Amino acid sequence: MEFKKAIGLEVHIELSTSRKLFCNCNTRFGARPNSQSCNICLGRPGAMPILSRKAVDYAILAGLALNLHISDYMSFDRKAYYYPDLPKAYQITQYYQPIGVDGYIDIETNKGPKRVRIKRLHLEEDAGKLIHQPEKQITKVDYNRAGIPLIEVVTEPDLNTAEECQTFLEQLRLIALYLGISDCKMEEGSLRCDVNISLNSKDSKLHGTRVEIKNLNSFKAIQKAIEYEFERQREILVKGSTIVAETRRWNDKLKKTESMKKRDRGDDYRYMPDPELPTIRIGDKRIKHISLKMPELPATIYKRFRQNYCLSEKDARLLLSIPDLARLFEACLLEYNKPQVLCNWLTGDLLRLIKESNTDIKSIKLSPMMIKDLLIMIDNGLISTTIARKVFIDMFYSGHKPQLIVERKKLAQVTDQKTLEAVTDLVLKQNKSSVSDYKAGKKKVLSYLMGQAMEKTEGKANPVILKEILTSRLDQSKS
Amino acid sequence: MKLSKRDIEKIAYISRLDLSDKEIDHYRQWLSQAFEYFSIIKEVETEDIEPMTRATEKTNVFRTDEQVKTNKDIEGKPLLNTQHDGYFIVPGIFEDDKQ
Numbered sequence: 300m301e302f303k304k305a306i307g308l309e310v311h312i313e314l315s316t317s318r319k320l321f322c323n324c325n326t327r328f329g330a331r332p333n334s335q336s337c338n339i340c341l342g343r344p345g346a347m348p349i350l351s352r353k354a355v356d357y358a359i360l361a362g363l364a365l366n367l368h369i370s371d372y373m374s375f376d377r378k379a380y381y382y383p384d385l386p387k388a389y390q391i392t393q394y395y396q397p398i399g400v401d402g403y404i405d406i407e408t409n410k411g412p413k414r415v416r417i418k419r420l421h422l423e424e425d426a427g428k429l430i431h432q433p434e435k436q437i438t439k440v441d442y443n444r445a446g447i448p449l450i451e452v453v454t455e456p457d458l459n460t461a462e463e464c465q466t467f468l469e470q471l472r473l474i475a476l477y478l479g480i481s482d483c484k485m486e487e488g489s490l491r492c493d494v495n496i497s498l499n500s501k502d503s504k505l506h507g508t509r510v511e512i513k514n515l516n517s518f519k520a521i522q523k524a525i526e527y528e529f530e531r532q533r534e535i536l537v538k539g540s541t542i543v544a545e546t547r548r549w550n551d552k553l554k555k556t557e558s559m560k561k562r563d564r565g566d567d568y569r570y571m572p573d574p575e576l577p578t579i580r581i582g583d584k585r586i587k588h589i590s591l592k593m594p595e596l597p598a599t600i601y602k603r604f605r606q607n608y609c610l611s612e613k614d615a616r617l618l619l620s621i622p623d624l625a626r627l628f629e630a631c632l633l634e635y636n637k638p639q640v641l642c643n644w645l646t647g648d649l650l651r652l653i654k655e656s657n658t659d660i661k662s663i664k665l666s667p668m669m670i671k672d673l674l675i676m677i678d679n680g681l682i683s684t685t686i687a688r689k690v691f692i693d694m695f696y697s698g699h700k701p702q703l704i705v706e707r708k709k710l711a712q713v714t715d716q717k718t719l720e721a722v723t724d725l726v727l728k729q730n731k732s733s734v735s736d737y738k739a740g741k742k743k744v745l746s747y748l749m750g751q752a753m754e755k756t757e758g759k760a761n762p763v764i765l766k767e768i769l770t771s772r773l774d775q776s777k778s
Numbered sequence: 779m780k781l782s783k784r785d786i787e788k789i790a791y792i793s794r795l796d797l798s799d800k801e802i803d804h805y806r807q808w809l810s811q812a813f814e815y816f817s818i819i820k821e822v823e824t825e826d827i828e829p830m831t832r833a834t835e836k837t838n839v840f841r842t843d844e845q846v847k848t849n850k851d852i853e854g855k856p857l858l859n860t861q862h863d864g865y866f867i868v869p870g871i872f873e874d875d876k877q
Contacts, residue, residue, distance in 0.1 A: 316843045323841070332864035352840035374831070381792075383868045431870070439865035572831035577839045 301501040302533050306464055306494060306525065307418075307456035310471060311449050312481045313425065313489035314357045319446035320424045321348030321391065321576075328487050332441040340424075340446035342387030348575055350375075354448035355579065357480040358398045358422040359589050361450055364474050364596060365417050367399030369586055373579040379569040383440050384426040394570040396578075397421035398450070404474075405598070406466045415467055416455040425449050444488075450480075456495065456509075461525040465518050468492060473597040477622050485517055492521060497542075498532045507532055508542040512556055514549045524549040528556055600625060608638035617646045623660035624650070627667070634671035644670065648688060652695045664698030673701040685758055686710050714761045716768075719752075722760065723768045726751045737773050745769065779813040781806050 319326060322339035338346040355373075362369050374396040377389040402417040427445040431438050452471065458464050472490060475481045483490045492515050498507040512528060515521045528547070535542050547556040597619055604615035604625075618625050624645060631641050653660060673690060676682050682690065682705060693704045705711055713719060726748055727734055733744045748769060753760055786806045790797045797805065 318841075318843050333866065334864065349839060349841045351843055353843035355840070381794075383866075383871065429871075430865070433870060436870040438868050438871050439862060440868060441865055574832045577832060577834055577836040580837045 300505070300537060302498040302507075302529070302536065303501050304459050304496055304525070304529055305456040305499055306458040306460075306496050308452075308454045308458065308464060308467065309493040309495070310452045310454075310468065311425075311491040311493075312361075312452070312471075312475050312483065314354055314448040314450060315479075315481050315489075316351055316353045316357065316448055318351060320351050320354050320422070320448035321446055322346075324443075324446060326447050328489075330443055332439075333443060336442040336445065340386070341442055348391065348573075350576060350579070351448060354422060355398075356589050357448075357478075358420065358450050359581065359586065360478055360592060361452075361475065361480055362399035362402065362420050363586070363590050363593060364478055365399075365402040365404060365420060365452065365471075367402030367417060367420055369399045369581065370396055371581050371583075372396055373398060373581065375573045375576040376570045377573050379571075382426075383438060384429050384445070386427065386442060386445060390424060390426065391573055391576070392423035392451075393421035395572065404467065404470055406463065406470055408460075408463055408466065413457075413463070415457045415463075418453045418455050420450055420452050423449050423451060456497070461522040464494070464521060464525065468518065468521070470597070473619065477594055477597050477600075479594070479622075488516070491516070494521060494525060494528075496525060496528050496532070498529065498536060500536075505536065507536060508544045510542065510544065511546045512549055513546060513559065514551075516551070520549055520551055523554060524556055527554065531556065604638075608632070608642075610638060610642055614639075614642050614646065618642060621660060627660055631667040631670050634667045635674050637674070640674060641670075644674070644691070648691050649695070652692065656696075663695065665694055669694055669700055676701060676705065680712060680714065680761060681705070682710060682712050683758065683762060686712070710759060712761045713756050713759045714764055716764070719756075719760055719765055719768050720772075722752050722755050723765070723772055726755065726769075727772060734773065745773070748773075779810065779817055781810045781813065 315326075317326060318324065319340055322337050324337050324340055325335045327335065339348055359369055373393065375391050376394040378392050378394065379389045381388050397419045398421055400419045402420070403414050404417065405412055405414050407413075425444050425447040427440055427442040429438050429440055454467070458467060468490075472483045475483050475490075481489055485491075494512045494515060495509050496512065497509045499505065510528065510532065512524050515524055532542050543558075546559045548559045549555075550557050601615055601619055604610045604618060605612070608615075610618070618628050628641060628645055631645070632638060635641060649660075649663075649665075653663070673687055673694065677684055677687050686705075690701050690704050690710060693699065693708075694701055697704070730748060730751060733748055736744045737748075745766075749762070749766060752765055752769065753762070783802060783806060786797070786802045786809065789809075790802070790805075
């Protein structure tokens with residue numbers, strides 16, 4: 300029997316507000332344990348939570364970008380969950396009146412475009428972090444993360460393959476990045492994903508049971524977990540047994556899913572409205588005000604990169620993957636209208652330097668004007684591409700204009716016929732054996748001789764002129 | 779409303795209480811009485827009345843995303859165990875026995 304996967308995702312995205320959702324604690328990642336916690340996020344009796352307006356605005360902005368119907372009335376509820384990472388023994392979330400419902404994202408699949416429906420988006424607080432130490436029989440708790448605002452995006456089970464899930468997640472991640480509402484760093488846990496998966500037979504006669512998988516910390520883990528779970532459930536169904544409705548966790552070491560809790564009694568979170576948090580009424584005016592902040596979304600930019608600038612899928616995606624890089628690219632295009640050349644420099648030399656120097660694009664010293672000046676120098680034959688690379692590195696670190704660097708370091712290309720002839724003669728004199736090799740028909744030595752001449756001019760010889768002189772000299776001596 | 783023995787066992791379980799049979803019987807009677815009271819309240823006609831969930835009718839109470847006072851003296855500090863680098867410590871809980 301053949302089976303089809305029906306996959307729904309629950310994606311948690313940490314919002315990059317500077318304070319927590321209900322208190323003034325800092326949200327910086329990697330601070331000393333519990334140094335960013337207070338009476339409110341530690342759940343001390345009598346502490347009063349007050350909602351962050353920015354978190355609500357961010358969540359609404361995300362809702363608008365995902366085409367959701369934004370509720371005009373929102374409220375918060377308590378989800379009872381007894382575990383040490385939750386100091387109040389309940390999580391403040393939105394169960395009855397979320398930020399928005401019924402949206403969608405369009406993704407590209409290998410079978411063409413596909414619409415993935417989004418059931419709901421709600422705002423909630425994150426839990427603390429537990430570090431288990433079995434050898435000491437203790438668990439350490441850090442509440443720095445407790446109370447950081449999250450949005451949870453819940454999709455309908457519209458995804459059918461691991462690749463589709465990855466495409467969806469990448470798209471969602473890019474949207475959040477371009478909205479500027481999250482840094483979406485999976486490795487720091489600011490983007491997390493649970494997967495709901497069930498199998499149906501292709502003839503639709505047999506329907507499996509929904510199983511939830513947690514603890515997925517990378518795109519790779521998500522893909523592996525889906526593949527593993529497909530096989531596991533398929534085997535059970537083929538045998539004629541039934542699948543248990545349960546939550547499983549991905550074990551990244553053993554590369555398998557393990558049962559975590561059975562859901563046979565149903566989730567019993569005992570949701571109740573949080574009496575401490577007043578409700579929110581969002582008027583059209585407010586929504587309009589928020590939607591004015593809506594930037595251009597990655598799907599639109601991607602389309603322009605492909606259609607207007609004729610970039611390859613790979614190039615377009617690479618540029619798009621870092622919003623500041625895509626912005627710099629388009630700013631440069633205003634100065635220098637050769638998309639492919641620009642793209643090569645930005646995704647090649649620039650990204651390498653960014654990585655090497657461990658900075659980000661926002662803080663670099665290069666302006667679009669400087670990049671244009673450099674590229675025009677190449678176009679005009681003033682410097683070779685090889686030299687330009689060196690100038691680019693210099694520009695990157697010093698922030699000096701390329702003209703200045705070329706002038707100071709005397710890097711301009713040597714195009715003078717006489718100088719190049721003299722160099723060529725010298726090289727031919729010093730490499731007599733290569734000359735005779737050439738005469739004997741070994742044309743390959745030409746590039747070796749070119750290299751020798753280049754070295755003598757410190758890479759500054761104009762390669763076209765140099766090659767002309769070299770071949771004409773060699774052919775002359777041949778006859 | 780009469781609560782069953784099983785109801786009490788379940789409430790005891792989620793409250794992490796270890797009750798003897800005698801105690802179960804005691805709480806069964808006591809809690810049942812409390813629930814009886816709700817059946818009286820239930821007689822009130824509430825058809826067209828929106829449920830009240832909050833004591834205040836205020837809406838849109840917000841804080842801005844900036845620090846009001848420094849977090850220098852966190853009131854939670856006395857609880858922190860310096861021997862554990864600032865972590866709170868709880869008895870070991872491991873994924874295996876997570877319910």
